[in-house]
Amino acid sequence: MPIVRIEMIEGRDLTQKRELAEVFTREMARICGCSEAAIHIVFDDIQKQDWAIGGQLLHDKIPG
Amino acid sequence: MPIVRIEMIEGRDLTQKRELAEVFTREMARICGCSEAAIHIVFDDIQKQDWAIGGQLLHDKIPG
Amino acid sequence: MPIVRIEMIEGRDLTQKRELAEVFTREMARICGCSEAAIHIVFDDIQKQDWAIGGQLLHDKIPG
Amino acid sequence: MPIVRIEMIEGRDLTQKRELAEVFTREMARICGCSEAAIHIVFDDIQKQDWAIGGQLLHDKIPG
Amino acid sequence: MPIVRIEMIEGRDLTQKRELAEVFTREMARICGCSEAAIHIVFDDIQKQDWAIGGQLLHDKIPG
Amino acid sequence: MPIVRIEMIEGRDLTQKRELAEVFTREMARICGCSEAAIHIVFDDIQKQDWAIGGQLLHDKIPG
Numbered sequence: 152m153p154i155v156r157i158e159m160i161e162g163r164d165l166t167q168k169r170e171l172a173e174v175f176t177r178e179m180a181r182i183c184g185c186s187e188a189a190i191h192i193v194f195d196d197i198q199k200q201d202w203a204i205g206g207q208l209l210h211d212k213i214p215g
Numbered sequence: 216m217p218i219v220r221i222e223m224i225e226g227r228d229l230t231q232k233r234e235l236a237e238v239f240t241r242e243m244a245r246i247c248g249c250s251e252a253a254i255h256i257v258f259d260d261i262q263k264q265d266w267a268i269g270g271q272l273l274h275d276k277i278p279g
Numbered sequence: 280m281p282i283v284r285i286e287m288i289e290g291r292d293l294t295q296k297r298e299l300a301e302v303f304t305r306e307m308a309r310i311c312g313c314s315e316a317a318i319h320i321v322f323d324d325i326q327k328q329d330w331a332i333g334g335q336l337l338h339d340k341i342p343g
Numbered sequence: 344m345p346i347v348r349i350e351m352i353e354g355r356d357l358t359q360k361r362e363l364a365e366v367f368t369r370e371m372a373r374i375c376g377c378s379e380a381a382i383h384i385v386f387d388d389i390q391k392q393d394w395a396i397g398g399q400l401l402h403d404k405i406p407g
Numbered sequence: 408m409p410i411v412r413i414e415m416i417e418g419r420d421l422t423q424k425r426e427l428a429e430v431f432t433r434e435m436a437r438i439c440g441c442s443e444a445a446i447h448i449v450f451d452d453i454q455k456q457d458w459a460i461g462g463q464l465l466h467d468k469i470p471g
Numbered sequence: 472m473p474i475v476r477i478e479m480i481e482g483r484d485l486t487q488k489r490e491l492a493e494v495f496t497r498e499m500a501r502i503c504g505c506s507e508a509a510i511h512i513v514f515d516d517i518q519k520q521d522w523a524i525g526g527q528l529l530h531d532k533i534p535g
Contacts, residue, residue, distance in 0.1 A: 152524070154282060154319070156476040158385065159503065165264055167502050169272055174498045176270030182490050183483060187269050191282070191319075193222065194265040200357055201386040204472070205379050206368030208361055216330070216337075218410060218447070220284040223311065229392055231310050233400055238306045240398030246298050247291060251397050255410070255447075257350065258393040266280070273280075286449065293520055297528055304526030315525050321478065322521040328421055329450040333443050334432030336425055344458065344465075346474060346511070348412040355439060362438050370430045374423050375415065383474070383511075396408070414513065456485055457514040461507050462496030464489055 153179060154191045160209060161196040168194055217243060218255045224273060225260040232258055281307060282319045288337060289324040296322055345371060346383045352401060353388040360386055409435060410447045416465060417452040424450055473499060474511045480529060481516040488514055 155175055163171075172192050180187040200210040219239055227235075236256050244251040264274040283303055291299075300320050308315040328338040347367055355363075364384050372379040392402040411431055419427075428448050436443040456466040475495055483491075492512050500507040520530040 152319075152480055152522070152529075154321075154478040156478075157499075158474040158476075160472055163503060165272070165274070168264060168267075169275070170502050171499065172267035172272055173270045174502070175495060176267065178494045178498070179477075179491065182487050182494070183479065190267075190269065191280075192267040192270075193261055193282075196265070197385055200360060201388070202472070203360075203364035203368065203382075203384040205382065206365045208357070208364055209472075210357070211361070216288055216332070216447075218286040218449075220286075221307075222282040222284075224280055227311060229400070229402070232392060232395075233403070234310050235307065236395035236400055237398045238310070239303060240395065242302045242306070243285075243299065246295050246302070247287065254397065255408075256395040257389055257410075260393070268280070293528070293530070296520060296523075297531070300523035300528055301526045304523065318523075318525065320523040321517055324521070325449055328424060329452070331424075331428035331432065331448040333446065334429045336421070336428055338421070339425070344416055344460070344511075346414040346513075348414075349435075350410040350412075351439065352408055359438050363435065366434045366438070367431060370434070371413075371427065374426050374430070375419060383472075385474075394408070401408075453513055456488060457516070459488075459492035459496065459510075459512040461510065462493045464485070464492055466485070467489070 152189045153183065153185060154193065155179070156193045156195060158195045158197055160202060161198055163194075163196070216253045217247065217249060218257065219243070220257045220259060222259045222261055224266060225262055227258075227260070280317045281311065281313060282321065283307070284321045284323060286323045286325055288330060289326055291322075291324070344381045345375065345377060346385065347371070348385045348387060350387045350389055352394060353390055355386075355388070408445045409439065409441060410449065411435070412449045412451060414451045414453055416458060417454055419450075419452070472509045473503065473505060474513065475499070476513045476515060478515045478517055480522060481518055483514075483516070 176190045202209045240254045304318045330337045368382045394401045432446045458465045496510045
């Protein structure tokens with residue numbers, strides 16, 4: 152039943168998402184005592200022009 | 216005032232979103248006694264590489 | 280797999296949530312061709328002091 | 344620590360997001376007495392086919 | 408149409424939320440050229456036991 | 472920078488949230504190569520009357 156939503160700056164590849172999904176699911180099932188099959192994980196890649204910290208867009212803060 | 220947010224795997228077309236929006240709005244107004252005009256519905260299409268169930272990305276679970 | 284999140288002003292009772300859950304699930308499965316068993320619906324009751332429209336808290340807009 | 348998430352119809356450009364991020368961060372720090380550096384703002388541009396008001400997709404309501 | 412969602416640690420009072428709602432709505436309407444009446448702001452107060460930074464719950468980080 | 476949001480049925484205690492926060496933060500920093508200090512985790516406990524699966528509220532599905 153748990154739903155985990157992960158917002159990250161774009162750039163994580165499929166291999167990293169695959170490992171995050173595996174590890175988070177396994178650890179959450181272990182810690183919470185729930186079934187792995189019931190755990191949903193949703194990734195939300197955010198572009199650098201859509202995330203600001205301290206009032207500055209990451210697009211402006213992190214060049215390139 | 217109500218806001219309904221719908222996360223689905225990508226692939227639903229405009230016709231399906233249109234019908235979902237109509238039906239959900241009409242039913243919510245009827246059940247909750249609120250105005251149809253006040254109901255917002257936001258769709259969020261999720262790619263198969265961004266959704267995992269049971270620790271496995273749908274990208275790996277559902278080929279093609 | 281679909282996840283539907285419903286934000287409403289507090290005050291909807293269990294009977295209304297039950298009917299919303301039934302109707303939304305049945306209609307979504309019909310329109311999207313997905314399994315009813317896979318549909319999650321999460322309600323998020325918002326207090327009137329936590330929702331503003333047009334710059335005014337509903338707490339101030341709707342007395343009582 | 345605060346996280347502000349802004350959902351808008353697509354079409355806001357970088358200049359508008361930049362100003363929104365600056366102003367919201369400065370005002371929030373002033374009103375809440377928190378550090379500007381701790382404030383996150385995330386923009387979520389929604390396409391007109393993914394937002395319905397009053398049961399009608401904005402794609403159908405707002406031509407062009 | 409814009410929806411602004413603000414997650415903060417609990418403790419902000421009605422006066423602060425009222426000012427945040429007023430200022431954010433006015434500034435957003437000015438910057439984005441949209442109607443103030445169409446702007447929704449939703450506050451989500453988070454308890455210190457429900458927010459972790461750097462792997463540590465704020466409940467443990469900020470005593471009292 | 473990453474923000475992880477965890478929706479679970481209410482009932483997880485402080486010890487479980489503490490361990491989830493530690494493990495998720497450590498694993499995410501390792502897999503994504505980001506700083507632990509930048510990772511936010513927000514828990515959202517959902518009551519059984521506010522979560523439906525397959526059209527049925529968990530309040531009705533899981534007695535007690």
